[in-house]
Amino acid sequence: MGSFNLSGPISPSLGNLSFxxxxxxxxxxxxxxxxxxLSRLGRxxxxNLSSNQLHGGIPASFGTTMANLYILDLxxxxxxxxxxxSLASLPSIGFLFLYSNMLTGKIPPELGNxxxxxxLDLMESMLSGPIPPSLGTLSSLVWLSLANNTLGGEIPASIWNVSSLWGINVQxxxxTGAIPADAFGKLGNLVSVTMDNNRFHGHLPASLANATQLQLLQLGPNPxxxxxxxxxGALTKLQWLLLSNTLIGAEEPADWEFLKAMANCSQLLTLDLTAGRFAGVLPASSLSNLSSSLQTLYLPYNMISGALPEDIGNLVSLQSxxxxxxSFTGALPPSLGRLQKLRLLSASENTLSGSIPFSIGNLTELTTLNIKANFFRGALPSTLGNLTKLLELRLGRNYLTGLVPGALFSITTLSIALDLSHxxxxxxxxEVIGNLINLVEFHAESNNFTGEIPDRLGECQLLQYLYLQNNFLSGTIPSLLGQLRGLQYLDLSSNNLSGLIPLFFGNFGMLSYLNLSFNNFAGEVPSVGAFTNASAFSVQGNGQLCGGIPDLHLPLCSHQSPKREHKHFVIPIVLSLIATLAVLALLYKLCSWHKTSTTNSTSTTSMQGHPLISYVQLVKATDGFSAANLLGSGSFASVxxxxxxGQAGESKRLVAVKVLxxxxxxxxKSFAAECEALRSMxxxxxxxxxxxxxxxDNRGDDFKAIVYDFMTNGTLEGWLHPDTTVDSEQRYLNLSxxxxxxxxxxxxxxxxxxxxPTPVVHxxxxxxxxxxxxxxxAHVGDFGLAKILVERSSSSDQPTSSMGFRGxxxxxxxEYGAGNMVTTHGDIYSYGVLVLETVTGRRPTDSESRHGLGLREYAxxxxxxxxxxxxxxxxLSMDLDNQLHTTSDASSYKRMADCIASLLTLGLSxxxxxxxRRTPTISSRSCMPSRILSWANMRSVMLNRRFLLLVCGLWS
Structure with a gap:
């Protein structure tokens, strides 16, 4: 009956059809x-009721009368x-599918009967608690899928004894816990293991070799x-080995032996070692001897050095x-040209050098080529024009010279980005740049381009980001650029451009950043659209400009100066205009009030990918922004x-509404900063x-708000510093x-x-x-002061902008108090203060400092x-003392004391x-979970979700 497009509720009378x-x-x-x-259907x-919109609970009666039920698919x-x-009483059940629902509570241990x-498929619900050891008694179990829940604890040892298992999915x-050394000793039938995105630790056991049927092994991210x-190498049927974002690595040549052994994995399709601790020189012959069927090879965010293997072209099936x-060095090997199935080639932020080989033009299936931030030199090969399927080309931050071949601009598929910068x-x-009619992002800044901005650039009507600063461009801004109505960022600064500033820029509704500074523009600065917000545009360094908004402090234009001989004519004209404008403004207000009161969607906008919401809906949601619903109020907003x-059939959704x-x-500006920072995060x-x-709003005034998911447990501040006059119960956070x-x-x-998508400083x-x-x-919020780093540099010391005190x-x-540049180091400082506050329970601004010391000095x-x-x-101290007295475990207490010391050291660092001198220092070459926060020698701090618990001895 699945093809009849049935709707509405299931008729209870169906239960009468006992046959x-x-x-x-x-x-x-x-x-x-x-x-x-339905439980009456005893035969x-x-x-199968899958893929519907059924709600409510699973009837308990199913388990009492359906003695013959073999497949239950909900x-x-x-x-x-x-x-x-009661489902544990289904004597004949062989397949139980409860995947993708909203089930809660624990997995019943009785299912082991x-x-x-x-x-057994219980994926994608909200189940919690441990995995019952009784599941290890299911001697016929072939597939166990418990992924995408909030289950905790270790995988019971009994699970590793179910020799019938083909698949284990607990991602x-x-x-937590480690994989036992003999875990795979009895799992000779295992085909798929997915354990990623948990808190597993320890070493990978050598007993993996017993799972000779294994095809998929996905273990990262995990510590x-x-x-x-x-x-x-004994896993000859292995197709996918996914170890991204772990602390697994290689330093010595012997550590890379696994790569040589994997030459036996003749069916390997994907090898993913992203963001691990792989270092040293990549064994060239071992890599090029991997399976010729390999399609995906991911090695980014490691510390691998040496040249790329000359025979990498042997991997003829490679697609990514x-x-x-x-830290790869040397040139791109010419054999790359043999990888004619390659769609993605990304080798940015290495120390590769030499010229870009002509053979790269053989990669006609490429959709992404990213080799920015290296040391490539010389001219671009004309064969780049052969890459007619490219969507994204990033060549920025190299030492390339010469003319840009016109053939490059014939790749009409280029849409995501073309980056020639630096x-x-x-x-x-x-002029043929006009062929790129689908281009969204064009970077040509910081080169030696001369001549005028091409007219045909205006034909790239999907452009949103255009960067031409720091060149030698001259002439006027072409009028055809007025067609680029989707522009959001435009930077033409530091060129030799002249003429008037076009008025059409003021009509670009999406334009949020316009930089025309340090050119030779003259005449009047427009006062409409983007030109009404001094923080959204810059025209400094143009000595012949006049007019504009008062914040620019530019001289009045000649036509704006009052003339005495016409004074008796000007005054009545001005008074008439003022009166007319006042009447029009009043009419506009009346129309706005009427329109607001008669529609639920007055002039609303939405972030891309989110549903529209109106002012009236927010009034209803917050009970008229009542004081009873007020969560807090700050400088720029109330929450x-x-x-x-909810949508049809859905329950209501709790939200927090931040009203500017x-x-x-x-x-x-805070609203714009927060929207921009979170736009694609x-x-x-x-x-x-x-x-x-x-x-x-209902008074005709502008209204702006950001709507967030409601956080049930409030703020960390509320837990560390509870208001005892308000909180009905004392809230407390333990060390874990x-x-x-x-x-x-x-x-x-x-x-x-x-x-x-782009680096952001909070x-x-x-x-x-x-x-x-x-x-x-925990969820970090409030991005009203966030700064977006326009360019990711090779050092975290790269400034974003100068400013006054921020934060x-x-x-x-x-350094922010001295008006210095915004950098990621500022966030690291704030993080350190947060660590100290969380441990000591003291605010950094406490006026009653114990012993007269500040927070850092106290720690x-x-x-x-x-x-x-x-x-x-x-x-916290009382809790730890109670544990000592309750358990009398001095070693446990010492581990906790050591943990406290470690945390204080981290905060001070x-x-x-x-x-x-702050650790961790975050740079583009160490931006990965396994390297940001390494504890052993305090050079950085591992961003692994369990690292502090491991260090502190809190992980059982």
Whole structure:
């Protein structure tokens, strides 16, 4: 019945058809709850209700009467509640599919009674608690899928004894522990193991060699350590080896033996070693002897050195080759031209040199070529024009010279980006650039381009980002650029451009950054659109400009100067104009009020990928922005708790609505900064934005708000410094929770600085901006002061912009008070303050400092006196003392004391006065979880979610 497009609720009368053996109502639009009457179908063997919109609980009666049920498929619905224990009474069940629902609670241990169960799929719900050891008694189990839940604890040892298993999938949970040395000794039938995105640790066992049928092994991200065992070469059927974002690595030649052994893995399709600890020279022959069927090779964000293997062209099936952020040297081997199936070639941020080989033109399937930030020299080969499928070409930050071949601009597929920046290209930008009608981002800054801006650039009507600064361009701005109405960023600074500033720039509704400084522009500066916001454009260094908004402090243009002989004519004309404008303004207000009161979507906008929302909807959600829903108020905004109506059949959604105080100076700039910073950011530990609202309120005034997911457990500040007059119960964080929250924040910083779409400095990291969800997972929020690094440089010391004091007193880096540049070091300082505050329970601005010491001095004194426990928050200290008295385990107490010392040391290290002495230092060559925060010698701090717990001895 799945092909009939059924809708509505399931009729309870279906339960009267007692003769039925099969019911298939999958892939329909069925709604409502599952009728308990279906349990009357005592002869039923197959019940398939998957891929509908059913909600409510799973009827407990299913397990009591359906003695013949063999397949129960309820996946991809909206079922909630706990898994009924009664399902463990289904004597004939072989397949239980509950995948992709909203089930909660623990996995019933009683499921271990289903001796005939072969396939158990509980993926993508909200299940918690441990994996029941009783599942290890399911001797017929072939497939165990528990991924994408919040399960904790270790994988029970009994699971590793189920010799019938073909697949184990526990990815995206909170599981811990090590893989036992003999784990794979009895799993000779195993085909697939996915354990990524948990907290597993320890070494990879050599017993992997027993899983001779294994095809997929996905273990990262996890804090596994050690090396890849050479026994992995026994897995001759292995197709995917995914070890990204682990602490597994190689330093000595012997550590790379696994790569030589993997020549036996003749079916290998993907090898992913991203962001590990692989160092030293890559064994050339071992790499080029890998399977000729290899399609994907990922080695970025490691410390691998030496030249690329000359015979890399042997990997003739390769489709993706990613080598970014290593220390590879030498030239690109000519044999690359043999990889004619290659679609992605990325080797940015290395020390590759020489010229770009002509053979690269043979890679006609390439869609992405990224070799920026290397030491390539010479002219571009004309054969680049052969790459007719390119979507993205990045050649910036090299030493390339000569003319840009016109053939490059015939690649009409170029759409994502063309980056020629920071080279020494000369000559004119060819007119044929107009062929790139789909181009979104064009970087030609910091070259030696001369001549005029080509007219045909205006034909690239999808352009959003155009950077031509720091060249020798001359002439006027072509009028055809007026067609680029989607422009968001335009930088023409530091050229020899002249003439008038075109008025059409003011009509670009998306334009948020315009830099025309240091040219020879003359005449009047427009006063419309982008030119009304002094922070959105720059015209400094043009000596003959006049007019514009008052903030520019430019002289009046000649036509603006009053003339005495016409004074008696001017006054009545001006008065008439003022009166007319006043009437028009009044009419506009009346129309705005009327329109606002009659529509729910007045002038609303939304961030891309988020649903539209109106002012009226937010009024309803927050009960008219009532004081009862006010969560807090700051300089630029007030935050309200709200409840948005869900889609059809969905429950309401709790949100936090941040309403901008537009009358406050710089509030609009804060709104723009936050929207821009979060526009394309996606990370587990960043506060999730639902949408924005830019509209008009019921008084006709501008209204702007940002809507976030509501964080049930409030802010970290509220837990560290509870208001006892408000909080009905005393809230408390134990040591493990504090460490985990600090790891969450470190993850967020790592993503912002190094792994997001563009590097971002938060500039206001503090405990009140760290929010906690229902599972106590930390999310960094409030990006109103964030600064986006326009260019990722080779050093974290690269400035973004000069400014005055930025951030919050006590958390802000000392160099910000002196008006220095924004850098990632500032966030590291704030992170260090946050660490000290979290451990000591003291605010960095406490006026009643114990012993008359500031927060940093207080922590430093405790360490110097070898009394770190004296600096601990009172509640935390009492908790640790209670544990000592309860368990009498002195060694456990010592581990915790050592943990406190480690945390204090980390906080002190990150809050050094000099930015260059702060650890960790974050640079583009060390932006990866395994290198940002290494604890052993305090050079950096590992951003592995369990590293502090490991160091502190809290991980059982």
């Amino acid at each position: 039925l053996r099969e019911v298939h109502l999958d892939i329909n639009w069925l709604t409502g709850e599952i009728p308990p009457q 039923l063997e197959f019940l 996946q991809e619905n909206r079922l909630s509640g706990e898994i009924p224990v 289903l001796t005939g169960l072969m396939h 995206q949970n909170n599981l 596994f350590t050690g090396v890849v065992p050479r026994q992995i 080759l990613v080598l970014d952020s290593n 080279n020494s290209f000369a000559g004119q930008i060819p 309200y708790k709200g409840e948005l109506d 105080k537009l009358h406050t100076p710089k509030a609009l 996606r990370h587990r530990n960043l506060l999730k934005i639902v949408t924005i609202c830019s509209s008009i 929770q504090r460490v985990t929250i600090l790891l969450d924040v470190a993850y967020a910083l790592d993503y912002l600085h190094c792994h997001g 500039c206001d990291l503090k405990s009140s901006n760290v929010l906690l969800d229902a599972d106590m997972v 919050t007193a006590g958390y802000a880096a000392p 430093d004194r405790a360490l110097r006196n070898s009394t770190p426990m004296d600096a601990v928050d009172t509640q 990150c809050t050094q006065e000099s930015p260059s």
